[in-house]
Amino acid sequence: MKRLIAGVVLGVGLTALAHGAGDPAAGEQNAVVCAGCHGQGGGKPIMAVYPKLSGLGEKYLYNQLVNIKSGDRPVPEMTGMLSAMSDQDLQNLAAYFNSQSMVVSQANPDLVERGQALYRGGNMASGVPACAGCHNPKGIGNEPAGYPALGGQTADYLVKQLKAYRAGERATGSNASIMMDVASKLTDAEIEAVASYVSGLN
Known part of the structure; x- marks a missing residue:
């Protein structure tokens, strides 16, 4: 008993x-x-x-x-x-x-098409996987895996973090190695585009 x-x-x-x-x-x-x-x-x-x-x-x-x-x-x-x-x-x-609701930002209309293509389909030529694979097509993340919701996040913050991953400056956490690998294959223009798209993703 x-x-x-x-x-x-x-x-x-x-x-x-x-x-x-x-x-x-x-x-x-x-x-x-x-x-x-x-x-x-x-x-x-x-x-x-x-x-x-x-x-x-x-x-x-x-x-x-x-x-x-x-x-x-x-x-x-x-x-x-x-x-x-x-x-x-x-x-x-x-x-x-x-428990708080995300306030969605406004994406740059000029970057939406390229950002959406990267987020949903990645870049096969350079080996960049689709962000949606881990962070959900709607940007709501994957709670059990510890992947954060990205939809609505500020573009400037996302740019800063992607560049930090690419430079190896953000290297802690269970998913850091994945993000460092992904970011290492992104150009500045791609980072700006996908960050802008995600900021307006709802």
């Missing part, structure tokens, strides 16, 4: 972990300080090079917060911001921001 109870408790615990262990209400309290850069609810950053955090995916957000806190992903603007937060605090923050 004890084994059965232990098994049920373990099963319930693993299920909760698989579906996110954060409390959005608790996360909202700690998110107040984040609004200074990322905007209320994480959806309207004060600068386009800062990311929108709303609706990115709880697993992805949590992993990034852990990497930033540990210093594995250096973000100078966030130095010390997470130092006093526990692992549960980070889970709660991730749950809160994931």
Whole structure:
């Protein structure tokens, strides 16, 4: 009987972990300080090079917060911001921001056709896979795999991150090697086009 109870408790615990262990209400309290850069609810950053955090995916957000806190992903603007937060605090923050709606940006009409072609079909000639394969055709990501939702993200932030992956400056996280490989095959023009397209993807 004890084994059965232990098994049920373990099963319930693993299920909760698989579906996110954060409390959005608790996360909202700690998110107040984040609004200074990322905007209320994480959806309207004060600068386009800062990311929108709303609706990115709880697993992805949590992993990034852990990497930033540990210093594995250096973000100078966030130095010390997470130092006093526990692992549960980070889970709660991730749950809160994931519960918020993404505010979609406006894509540059001149870049939509090329950006859409890259996002949906990649570039066979240079070996670039379709972004939609991991991040979903609608840009909503893949939560179980930890692939973030991209639709609506600011183009400037996406350009900055793709170039950081290409230069090997962003090399932490379970999916970093995939992104470094993809970005290494993208030209500046392709990065600008796909980032613009994604910013308006809804």
